[in-house]
Every structure is written in structure tokens, then in C-alpha cells.
Amino acid sequence: MRHWFYSFIIASLLLSLTFTSTSASSQWYETQGHASIDDDDIAVARNKAVENALKKALLVAGASVSSVQQVINGLLTQDQISIRASGSVNAIELVDELHSGNLITVTIRADIFPQEKKCFAVNFKKSLLLTKSHLVNREQANIGKIYPIDTAIIKKLEKHLTADSNFTYSRSIFNSKTEFSRLNNSLEGERIKDLVRSLGGSTDSQYILFSEINDLSFEDQATNSWQFWQQGIYPRTLSLSFYLYSGFSGDLVWQKDYQDTAIWSFTKRKTIDVNSIIFWQSEYGSMINNMLTQVTKDIDENVMCEPSKGKILQVNGNKITFNLGRDHGVKIGDEFTLLHAKDFNSNEGKRYSGFNISPYKVKVTQLTRGTAIAHTPDNSLFGNIQINDFAVRY
Template sequence: MHNFIKQLLLFSLLCSFSVSSQWYETTGHAQTSNTSVELARTQAIENALKKALLVSGASVSSVQQVVNGLLTQDQISIRASGSVNSIELVDEVHTNNLITVTIRADILPQDKKCFAVNFKKSLLITRSHLLQREQANLGGIYLIEKAVVAKLAKRLNQQSTFTKTTTILNNKTDFSRLNNSLASDEITQLTQSLSDSTDSQYIMFSEITNLSFNEQATNSWLFWQQGVYPRNFAINFYLYNGLNGELVWQKSYQNTAPWTFTKRIKVDVYANPFWQSEYGVMIGNIIESVVKDIDENIMCEPSSGKIIQVKGNQVMINLGRDHGLKIGDEFSLLHLTNFTNSVGKSYAGFNVSPYKVKVTKLTRQTATATTADGRLFGNIQIDDLAVRYEN
């Protein structure tokens, strides 16, 4: 193997790591007729790296110099969600006056340094789980595990710029049990199963961890006489990527507010008196914070849809008018693949297809897209991805 290839294997560009990084395999080309092989190789690698960054959701402003055959720059300048954690040169082919290189790049999300694309990501919110059910006894507010996430979904659909939200509220998932058992593989399977069955790009789980009363009432003796006690509310949210089952974001929220209902009354957690009470307003403020946090995290993710049909030179994807697509929008196609690195570790990743498709037909939930030159697809198949990015 060429020394350059040996040296380049897994060469780190950025000294930061993330469990949610993703491998992309791309091919780049450069002419050798009017330049040296070394410079042409540099240009081909830059070309391939730029493609990998673009389909990961990044917009590249520069892919800088290679010195003595090695990428030495500490940072690649991009304006989006991606930066390069590591890179591997897989293959190098010389044909006539053309050099072709294939690289694998580990693209690392870069928090809050991204631009928002104009498409909405599909988000499925599942029923929450009350960890200590006996804490809901006072007021009989057992349905709060449905009411809170229903309110969150409604607020997201009213306010969110970047999500199209649906819910599953009548049935609980196994998430809380699996989370308590640290069964990460099973959570991945659950997430992917829900994603497949609902055509959702992201899945959100939550656990209500505290509905208890403080031992002492509010400081005022008058409050004590009236039986108004501070009640806690704490909830954990977990946002997963439906495609690979990876945890994208998680956060805990908690606060306390007076519980102004009498001890014997059963409180309707769907009714206005609850949501207009001090306790309900406190939960509503938490929901507003969650909406903001979801938007900030999802906006940085690339807009992608699954391919649900392949026919000749056209594909159908599970994104449509409701997600903000328009006739003429362009997508790159990614083929799901698995590979083993030089030390024998297995990875899942994407092979970036040379095909680009343009949307020609739309429904509310789907889009049909065709290749511009009428070329038939090679290895693209159902469940591969169509990814939209901005130049």
C-alpha cells in the first residue's frame, strides 16, 4: 500500500469525539494532465471530503491544504452541523489522466454552529412514563403522562419551525424499562421499529421522575391553613435518531409550584382549570423550554427521508408537502452500508451515491424524484436515504 494511504488511515482532523458521529464513504476525482500526481491527489481528496460534508448537512466554505501528502489543517471551515472527526483513504485509482480516490469520513455534529434548512423533520413523541405512580394519587393525575406530551406535541406543531410532530399516546412503549436496565441495543431496536412503522425521522421518549409534595407548605401560615403545598414536577426527555437508533439529545427539567386544588378533588389534567393553575402554568413554561430546545437540536440535523420505492430512474421518498418540500428540490442519495476498519472494528455508514435527484411530484407525505439525465440507479434500494442539503 502507498505510504500516503498508510499515513492517512484514521488521521484525526479535530480532537473531539461524539457518539452520534457518522461515517460517509465518497469518491472524488481530479485531472493529472496539467499538475503533479500529489497535487491531483490532494484535489481529489478535497472533492470527496466536500461531498461527505455536504450530504451530512454541512456547507463547506473551504477545504484547505494538504502538505507533503497529509491533511495537516486543524480545522475545516464549514457553516453547518458537521466537522470531520477522522478520515480514511480507502482506494486510489489512476486511469489515463484522471485520479480517483475513495475516502471514508467520520462526520461529527457541531453544536449550535449550523444553519437551518427549510424542511421540517418528522418527530414522533411517545407517551411518557410516570416512574413513581403513587405520587399521582393526590389529585388522581395519572393521565399526566399523556397530557403533558400531548400539550408538547400541540405546541410543537403550532410553534416549531423545524418539526412535523405526531404522537403515540394510548399505548406505552418499553423504553422506560429498557432505559432502567441500560439495554441500549434494545432501545436502538425499539427506536428503529417505531421509526419504520410511523415514517418518523426522530423518536422522543420521556419519563416523569417527580410529582411529590414538599414536606412543608409555603412559608405563609395562611397557606398552611388553606392546605396549599408546593408540588414538584420533574421530567427527562430523550431524543433519538430513528434511522440508526442513536441518542441525539437528552435533558432533564424540574420546577416547583403551589398545588391549589383541595386534597379530595380529582383533577382533570386536560382541562383549563389545571393548565391555568399555578402548577399547570409552571409545567407549561417547562414545555415552552422543551420546544425551544428541540428546535435548536433538530434544526442542525440534515433533512433526510427514506426511499420507499425505486422504479427506473425515479425514487419515492417518505417526505412531502407537509415537510416543506417543493417541486424542483434536489436530493443526494445515500446507500446504507457496513464496513470493517483496519483494526477489525465494524461500522455502519453510508456510501454517497453519484446520483442526484430532483423532485417532480408531491403529495402531503411523499415526493417522487428523478435523475436529471435519465440514468438508471445502480445499488440504490428501498430503505436507503435521500438527503437534502444547501450549497
């Protein structure tokens, strides 16, 4: 048994190193599975227990349950573990194995990448925090004095999301810029994670959106034979980059660049109010509006199938309060799974964030716009569940 255990760990660690480098948006989940030992066939029972544990992890992560058989087909072969990677599971590690009578209990840790197009949480809105954009080349805003465009574009995006997004509940902070652009330019990934987690925690947001305005320049040639600015019809570019992060893990979920050009129909020295109807009804303003319509669709597409996670704000006996409510689509009677945040270190000393999937589930009994109160149906207590852990609906 010990020989089997250590050969499993060695194999799974090698697989971890292979697959985690190719899946930036994956997440580690730790959970238990159970199975009965029939006719003293421990190997078959172990397989069933691992399947049971992996199914729980896949559901909570938002992956396809059907992928259980694809992932662990032929999991146990004599003394070796054979793991076949798919689009959902990058690696599996056996953490513990316990025998009690004819029951076998295994604890596994799985690195899971949610499978595309499998939607388990489309009825719930994810909280999204919008931050002030960053003007990369500030001098380009001098013509028209459109320096406030770093805020105006995100305010307009917020209106698009409020009106047209089916899967986000957005809010914004514009009082000050974040350090994101400086950290991103310096490739300081860990400090970006710290920033994202801080913003997610302080604003109760599941996702954080950053953006950069890369280009506001004019094309070199006018669109007609008139002299420069005589008719005010020079094409002006807009280049935007958006970065969507998980407010819980700090990981980058989605990133995309957008670029387009439209006529700048204002004279050279005229100061333009980028919050005015005149600006947004101009060709350039209309071009930005169309771009933000596409951004809204892209954000929806990238969050619609993700599980809705709420942070636990209070634990009292068999009752919890978490930060999802009516505005997020939660209803009385909805059932949530509980996750205990659990970081761990690999053999190489690298730190990974992950979740321990609690055996307890809760049912929502009270709601406000932004919070829910839920109880365990059988009045059982929560064990290690505490404030800042998570309630997840898949």
C-alpha cells in the same frame, strides 16, 4: 504507493479511535472525489480529489463547506497523512484509490459531526414521533390521582410543537409504553438503538422523542402557616427528562432535564382531570405549559440545522418515491442527494453505521402531503440505490 496507502490507513484508524469516542452524534459517510493529474503531480491531484470527496460528505452531513480547508490543510506531507481535527470532521479513512489516464478517483470514509449554527435545511420540517412519557415514581401521582399525566404532558407538548415549531412535523403514539425507560435504566444502548430504528421505520419518522417524569413530589413545608392541605397551597415539583434520537441511526441527538415548582391549588382528596381547562389554567398547569414552551424551543434549536432525510419507499428506473412531502416543506423542483445505507466493521470488530453518498441527484416532480416522487434529470439509472436508502436535502 502501497507504502503510502497502508501508512494512511494506520494513521486514520488511530485517529478514528481517538476522535469517535468524543463525538457521540457523529456519523460516517463514504463518498468519491475526482481530480486531474497535471504535470504528473500525483500528490497534488490526490489532495484535490480528497478535498472534492470531503466537500460532498460535509454538505450532505450538514457541516460547513468552509471547514474543508480547515480540516485538510496540509493533508499530504511526503509519505504521511496529517489530519487536523476541527468541529466538523473527527477522522478520515482512505478506502480506495483508482488511476485512469490522467484522472485520479479516491473513495474516502469520513466521520463527521455537523458544525453548530450552520443551517442548510431551515426550509424543511423534520418528522418527529412523540411517545408516551414514563412515570418513574408512580406513587407520587396518587395525590390528585393524576396518573394520566404521562400522556397529558406529551399531548400538550404536541400542541406546542404544532403551533410554534418551525422545524418539526410531529405525530404521537400513546396506545402503549415503549421499553425505553427500562432499557435506559439498564444502560442497554444497542437495544435502545434497535427500538429507535424500529419506531422510525414503522412511523416514517426522522426523530423519536422519549421522556421521563422523574418527580411529582410536594415540598416538605407549606407556603403559609395553615395546617397541611387546609388551603391546598402546597408547592409541588415537576421534574422531566427528554431524550431525542435519530430514527435512522438510533443515536442520541439531544438530552435535557427540566425542573420547576408551583403551587398545587387543589385539595388533598380531589381527583384532578389533567386534560381539563381547570388543571391547565391552575398555577401548576401554567408552570408545565411554560416548561413545554422551552422544550419546544430547544427541540427546534437542535433539529433546525440538520439535513432533512427521507426514506426511499420505491425505486423504479430513474424514479424514486420517498417519505417527505408538502407537510415537510418540500416543493416541486427541489433537488435531493441519495444515500445508500452501509454498515462496516472496524479492525477491532466494532460495527459502525454509515452512508455511501451516491453520485446521483434527483429533482422532485410530484408531491403529496407525506411523499415525493423525484427523477434523475438525465434519466440515468440508480445503481445500488434501493428501498430503505435515503434522500437528503441540505
